[in-house]
Amino acid sequence: MLTRKSLIVNQLFRADLKLKKISTSQVRLGMYIQSLEGNWFSHPFWKAKFVLYDQADLEALQSSKVSAVWIDCSKGIDVTEIVENLGQERKQALSYTEKLLQKPTHASTTVAEELHRASQILNHSKHAVMQLFNDARLGKAIDIGQCLPTVEAITTSVARNSSALIGLARLKTKDEYTYMHSVSVCALMVALSKQLGLDEEQTREAGIAGLLHDIGKIVIPRVVLNKPGKLTDDEFSTMRAHPELGHAMLLKSEMIPQCALDVCLHHHEKVDGTGYPHRLQGQQISVFARMAAICDVYDAITSNRPYKEAWDAASSLARMAKWTGHFDKEIFNAFVKTVGIYPLGSLVRLNSGNLGVVIGKNPDRLSKPIVRVFFSLQSNTSIFPQVIDLSQPSTTDRIVSREDPAKWGFKNLESLWC
Structure with missing residues (x-):
């Protein structure tokens, strides 16, 4: 006493x-x-x-x-x-930031209401991960206490509206990809955990696992990590070593959840056994590692990287669905429900002859999101933006196709939704 x-x-x-x-x-x-x-x-x-x-x-x-x-x-x-x-x-x-990150506000909000708060959380999280990774690069053990505030802040934002933070996290630059990728995968793991009905402790550990899954990349030479062209066989072998390198680093730290150790080591395994480093297949791969495999790839292909431009979110899901043997089908279906058939920011064509950008999803009507219509195909010109909730009975408009923004020359679609 x-x-x-x-x-x-x-x-x-x-x-x-x-x-x-x-x-x-x-x-x-x-x-x-x-x-x-x-x-x-x-x-x-x-x-x-x-x-x-x-x-x-x-x-x-x-x-x-x-x-x-x-x-x-x-x-x-x-x-x-x-x-x-x-x-x-x-x-x-x-301070405003402390209120933002610490006050336990879990009530549901719209995308518009959550965007500013999510932006602040992402900025705070990026700097926290940069510090965490830099400490690890200097040989310091990973402090789980540094991870938990970030996971908590991300989790509360996802609980209020998952689309806002997950959508904004895609808008990372090439230079900040290494750090923001970890933040994005954390958010996707938390959201997917909730979709799968995992409990609070499992969701927390999934978030920690997402945050730390690529920690091994901090010891990969930057000339390899950020190479704009195709990797040589030797460079590819070096890159493929990051799961085992990260796992060895985490083993030196105290209180790292077993889930995070497993995800770090096995997030590149595939259900057909062609992944690495241990060529595990099917149920040999833990649920968390199967979740991380999906979250990791989705964020990677929808982000701008040194060697490729981002794919749009909606077509990325369609492509991933065709990769036979790569992902667990049930978990992938749950992931699609998590981010939506038409994720935030997707460009879509409507049967009215207009183009719109998705600004919100309806969890019970995934094929009928909320869109902001801004372009007329009939007149081939911009029109005054109008928000339409396609799930409403009074709405006759519907989506007829996904569209590639690059095809139409739209380079700043995010200005219409964030």
Whole structure:
């Protein structure tokens, strides 16, 4: 049990950081939890650092095995009795980003409502992954605590509206592909987990696995990783080593879920046994690795990369469906439901003779998404944009085909939906 004296000493000793160690029984709503004593799996939270908003979370913490926590008094309320003793008063001071990432807002939102928030989360996540990968490149062990806040932020955005963050994540540049690919696969793994009905812990581990699946690429020479042309046989062999290299790196770290180790090693296996590194087939490949194989490929082919331009999302799904022996069929069907037959940003032709871009999906009517019509094929000219929900009974328009934006010379379709 922490005494009043020890609490004051803790506060004065770490005054420059404004951190204070207190017993779990003294935790109150509005405090900013900087860290919890013990390992990650001894407490009920995904987050590394967060503001305690919810009474249920407070009760869960106080009934857990965590005996003490560190709080940051500059970002949340102080321990009342200590504040009074020192003759000070602090006010809760939360930055916009902290509210964005930490406040547990799970209510469903539209794509438009979630886009700005998702953009901020992606930017924050990119920098977190860059730091994580750079630390690993320097030989430091992967800290699972660095992963969890990113996974939590992505998960809450996906819970509100999966299309927004997943759609925006496709719009990465070639230079940031290595980092943003990990963020995108994390989001896709979380969304697919929810579609498959996995529980909270499994979803969390799937997100961590997605975030770390390509960690081995940090030791692949950049001249190979970013080569704009076709790889030589030797370069291809070097590239194919990244699953085993990543797996060896993760084995040196503490508290990495077994799921993440398996996905890192086996996300390039194929159900017909022609994948690598172990040529596993069918049920020999774990469910999580089969999920990751789909998420990894989808994000790769729909992103701009040093050696190829992105394929549009809708036709990418159609192509993947034809790759016999590559993916688990049931999981792939669930993935299609996750991103939609016509993913966010897809260009479609309507029977009215207009072109539109998909700006939202209807989960129960995947063939009838929400589109923004902007171009008339009859007059071959742009028209004033109009939003149409194709699932509405009053709507007679329907999609007759997917269209390739490059064919029509549309280079900035994202301006119509994000």
